[in-house]
Amino acid sequence: MAKKDATRTTSRSTIAKAAVQPRSIMRTPIKVILSIVAAGAALSSCSIADAPPRNSPTPTLQPTKTASTTYPPSDREPDVRLTVTTLSGNAGLQSTHHLVCVGTSAVEGTDLPGAGDACRVLERQPSLLEYESAETSEDCEAVGQPHIADVFGEIDGKAVRTSFRRDNECNVKTWDKLETLLGSVKEK
Numbered sequence: 001m002a003k004k005d006a007t008r009t010t011s012r013s014t015i016a017k018a019a020v021q022p023r024s025i026m027r028t029p030i031k032v033i034l035s036i037v038a039a040g041a042a043l044s045s046c047s048i049a050d051a052p053p054r055n056s057p058t059p060t061l062q063p064t065k066t067a068s069t070t071y072p073p074s075d076r077e078p079d080v081r082l083t084v085t086t087l088s089g090n091a092g093l094q095s096t097h098h099l100v101c102v103g104t105s106a107v108e109g110t111d112l113p114g115a116g117d118a119c120r121v122l123e124r125q126p127s128l129l130e131y132e133s134a135e136t137s138e139d140c141e142a143v144g145q146p147h148i149a150d151v152f153g154e155i156d157g158k159a160v161r162t163s164f165r166r167d168n169e170c171n172v173k174t175w176d177k178l179e180t181l182l183g184s185v186k187e188k
Contacts, residue, residue, distance in 0.1 A: 071100075071115070074107040080122055082153035082160065084112065086183050089146045099153075099181065117180040126155050131174050133165050140170035149175070149182040 080101035087094050097112040104123045106115035121128070129151060136142045145166035152161045164182060165171050175182055 069115075071106045071108050071110045074100075074102045076102050078102050078107060078109075080119065080153070080155050081109075082151055082155070082181075084149060084151050084181060084183075086147065086149045088185075095183070112181070114180050121178065121180055122155065125177075128174070128178055129155065129160050129162055131162070131164070133163065134168060134170035136168040140168040142168050143172055145172065145185065147175075147185060151181070 078100045080099060082099045083096065084099065085094065085096045098109060099112045099115055099118055100107050100109040101115075101119035101122065104116070104120045106112070106119050112118060134140045143166065147166040149164045150162075151164070152159075154160055164175050164178065166175050166185060175185070
């Protein structure tokens with residue numbers, strides 16, 4: 001009977017060792033895999049736009065000057081109150097400006113360069129801010145310009161929240177129509 005007990009003990013200790021080994025073997029690959037996934041996620045969040053093709057010129061947003069113009073106060077409620085934030089090339093250049101318009105005139109609270117022109121464009125075509133960015137396709141060829149503009153606020157009491165990109169020909173055309181609001185882009 002002592003042999004049976006010894007066999008059971010040996011079997012139990014062998015089973016116990018076998019049960020421990022696969023866990024430790026399995027933990028290492030899972031830790032490694034999780035580390036790789038975490039590193040990949042961290043690296044993928046570093047960019048706001050894809051890098052331009054190597055053979056294309058790198059466009060940059062023109063640095064915006066602080067508006068030296070002082071706009072008059074208004075006795076009317078503004079028609080337009082917008083905040084425009086632009087990012088260029090992996091957030092290398094960022095600017096934020098405010099536009100406040102009564103009709104086609106910029107008023108107090110505005111610091112956007114060329115604000116009068118932006119007010120006139122929005123008075124004529126407020127629907128330009130309803131544009132949905134086009135996906136890159138055969139109809140909208142990629143151009144590799146890593147610029148993004150985020151616009152939010154209100155026009156005529158209606159909330160506005162939209163973004164514009166210069167990543168393909170279709171989106172560049174829309175940006176160009178709103179250049180007085182979004183900023184100009186110059187090819188290097």
